Amino acid sequence: MSLLGTIIWWIFGGLVSAVGWFLAGLVWCVTIVGIPVGLQCFKIGGLTLMPFNARVVSSGGAGSFLLNIVWFIFGGFILWANHIFWGLLLTITIVGIPFAHQHFKLASLSLSPFGKQIVG
DSSP: OOHHHHHHHIIIIIHHHHHHHHHHHHHHTTSSTTHHHHHHHHHHHHHHHSOTTOEEEEOOOHHHHHHHHHHIIIIIHHHHHHHHHHHHHHTTSSTTHHHHHHHHHHHHHHHOOTTEEEEO
C-alpha cells in the first residue's frame, strides 16, 4: 500500500496497536524466561506498523500450542480486544473497511502468535 495508506493506518489505530505490542514485549523481556515471548511481540509490533503486503505462515508444534495458552492468559486477550475495537470502529465507513480487515487479521494473530512466521 502507498505511503498515504500507511499514514492513514497509523492514524486509525495502527500506531496505538503497535505501541501496545512493543509495551507487551518490554514487559515480557523483564524476565529471562519471557524473552522469547517479548521478541515475538516485537516482531508482531513491527508487522502492526506495516501490515500491508505481509503474510503470516503457520509453522508450530506442541510447544507453540502450550505457549499460546500461556500467552492468551497473560496478555493476548488485551491486544486482541484492542484490534477488535479498532476493527469494529473502522467498519462504520466504506473507506475504513480495508483497515478494519487488517485489524481483524492482527486480532486473530494476537490470540495465537507462537508457531507463526511473518513473510514479506
